Amino acid sequence: MKPPPFTYHDPRSVEDAVALLAEKDNAKLLAGGQSLMPMLNMRFVLPDDVIDINLIDGLADIRDDGDALVFGGMTRQRDIEYSDLVAQRCPLMKEAILNVGHRQTRNRGTYGGSMSHLDPSAELPSVSMAQDAVVTVQKKGGIRDIAMADFPMGYMMPSFELDEMVTSIRVPLWPEGHGYSFVEFARRHGDFAITSSAVLLDVEAGGRIKRASITVGGVGPSPLRVTAVEEGLTGEIGSVELFTEIAEKCREIDAMEDVYAPAWYRQHLASVLTRRALGKAFSRAANGTEMTLR
Amino acid sequence: MSDRRTISVTINGEAYEREVETRLTLADFIRHEVLLTGTHVGCEHGVCGACTILLNGRTARSCLMLAVQANGQEIMTVEGIAPNDTELHPLQQAFQDNHGLQCGFCTPGMLTTLIEFLGDNPDPTEREVREAISGNLCRCTGYQGIVAAALDAAKRLKGKETAGA
Numbered sequence A: 001m002k003p004p005p006f007t008y009h010d011p012r013s014v015e016d017a018v019a020l021l022a023e024k025d026n027a028k029l030l031a032g033g034q035s036l037m038p039m040l041n042m043r044f045v046l047p048d049d050v051i052d053i054n055l056i057d058g059l060a061d062i063r064d065d066g067d068a069l070v071f072g073g074m075t076r077q078r079d080i081e082y083s084d085l086v087a088q089r090c091p092l093m094k095e096a097i098l099n100v101g102h103r104q105t106r107n108r109g110t111y112g113g114s115m116s117h118l119d120p121s122a123e124l125p126s127v128s129m130a131q132d133a134v135v136t137v138q139k140k141g142g143i144r145d146i147a148m149a150d151f152p153m154g155y156m157m158p159s160f161e162l163d164e165m166v167t168s169i170r171v172p173l174w175p176e177g178h179g180y181s182f183v184e185f186a187r188r189h190g191d192f193a194i195t196s197s198a199v200l201l202d203v204e205a206g207g208r209i210k211r212a213s214i215t216v217g218g219v220g221p222s223p224l225r226v227t228a229v230e231e232g233l234t235g236e237i238g239s240v241e242l243f244t245e246i247a248e249k250c251r252e253i254d255a256m257e258d259v260y261a262p263a264w265y266r267q268h269l270a271s272v273l274t275r276r277a278l279g280k281a282f283s284r285a286a287n288g289t290e291m292t293l294r
Numbered sequence B: 001m002s003d004r005r006t007i008s009v010t011i012n013g014e015a016y017e018r019e020v021e022t023r024l025t026l027a028d029f030i031r032h033e034v035l036l037t038g039t040h041v042g043c044e045h046g047v048c049g050a051c052t053i054l055l056n057g058r059t060a061r062s063c064l065m066l067a068v069q070a071n072g073q074e075i076m077t078v079e080g081i082a083p084n085d086t087e088l089h090p091l092q093q094a095f096q097d098n099h100g101l102q103c104g105f106c107t108p109g110m111l112t113t114l115i116e117f118l119g120d121n122p123d124p125t126e127r128e129v130r131e132a133i134s135g136n137l138c139r140c141t142g143y144q145g146i147v148a149a150a151l152d153a154a155k156r157l158k159g160k161e162t163a164g165a
């Protein structure tokens, strides 16, 4: 249970970090270390070089860009939890972040690290998927944007290259008064969830749903948008009956199976959690109405 | 060939300079190099919380940090909580009075975790306390005594503040 031998680097700029990534062919970036360090201690990964990006300045800001919030790749989960900007403009993320591990892990763990680790039930990738975030990655001599829809390539596999690093995440915001809800089921508080559901609703006067975004985590190999539910809601007036019926569509999602839960159980959770999240989101929307769904 | 660096770290107010292998975890640095064995190592993969220390006032799992990452930083371990050799910190006293420990293995992590938590949230509910220690495993107490100690400590710390004001 000790890290294997490696050469340690602590670059002070993104340019230096990506130059190292380009030069070393078996290197790992070290961000918050809350996933990489366990993997090193257990020797699941054996890098020749570890590139610590904690000493790079200016990578951890949360910036208000008008219609979006832009997070530096090294933004700590704790700073998201305590950010007034996030609480006011992106309440879904605030609700979700409280489920990410524990205070001790949020003090170190980062947004970029969570995106790159890409656990299928990790909260930040789910929220990023729900809000249609755009991830900016940089390599030696180039910067590009990856839309969240194209970001996951497979189970714990983001679509950026080995010589690229996540430098920022741009999260477009929903209009003031939108409804939101993040609910998850985990065996204990702070554990990775078995399944989660993230819901955003833009509700017009009279309770008519103008736009809906539904993301389930922990069901597929990466967070999934449930377009069948989104389409079924758009243009409709929110009600207990509608939400109860439409959430059943989550049972049709192709679900994974592991030691924690069989596929049918994840499908079941996806439908129950989405139903509850829809009720909560609609209740919170300025133009919605109070309702409780179990 | 091992990759080594010289680091200097302040622990409980005292500066330590050592040459270490870069792959050494902070937990092992504290225990094996500085010989402060109050910080415990249970799982070495971030799950049990026994190795929790305060890094510049914020909790961190010392098994999930490299010692080199603490270069130039300030650390507080369980040994640094009591004000002197004869007195206990109010949180420690509350642990003793409420049966907050049995074998004591989890205690260093519980104390450091609660020091930060009670700073962030001086007036917590029982539920908030349970959530705060959800990342710390205890195999002995069944947690009741720990929760009681934390709530009691919150009261004592607040009393102290008003008394001092």
Ligand SMILES: Cc1cc2nc3c(=O)[nH]c(=O)nc-3n(C[C@@H](O)[C@H](O)[C@H](O)COP(=O)(O)OP(=O)(O)OC[C@H]3O[C@@H](n4cnc5c(N)ncnc54)[C@H](O)[C@@H]3O)c2cc1C
Residues within 6 Å of the ligand: A028, A029, A030, A031, A032, A033, A034, A035, A036, A037, A073, A074, A099, A100, A101, A102, A105, A106, A108, A109, A110, A111, A112, A113, A114, A116, A117, A119, A121, A122, A123, A124, A164, A165, A166, A167, A190, A191, A192, A193, B045, B046, B047, B135
């Ligand atoms: C006890 C415990 C409970 C946890 N519970 C949860 C939970 O409930 N939900 C959850 O989502 N997470 C949870 N986590 C994991 C979370 O804490 C981590 O923060 C996250 O998975 C990784 O972020 P990090 O900054 O620590 O990255 P690291 O561990 O440093 O890195 C993770 C991976 O991403 C790569 N990487 C890091 N940063 C970048 C970057 N900028 N660009 C490219 N690649 C990069 C690294 O090379 C590595 O492969 C838990 C962890 C622990 C120890």
Ligand code: FES
Residues within 6 Å of the ligand: B040, B041, B042, B043, B044, B045, B046, B047, B048, B049, B050, B051, B052, B061, B062, B063, B064
């Ligand atoms: S030893 Fe660090 S969390 Fe268990």
Ligand code: FES
Residues within 6 Å of the ligand: B100, B101, B102, B103, B104, B105, B106, B107, B137, B138, B139, B140, B141
């Ligand atoms: S007192 Fe023994 S593990 Fe908690």
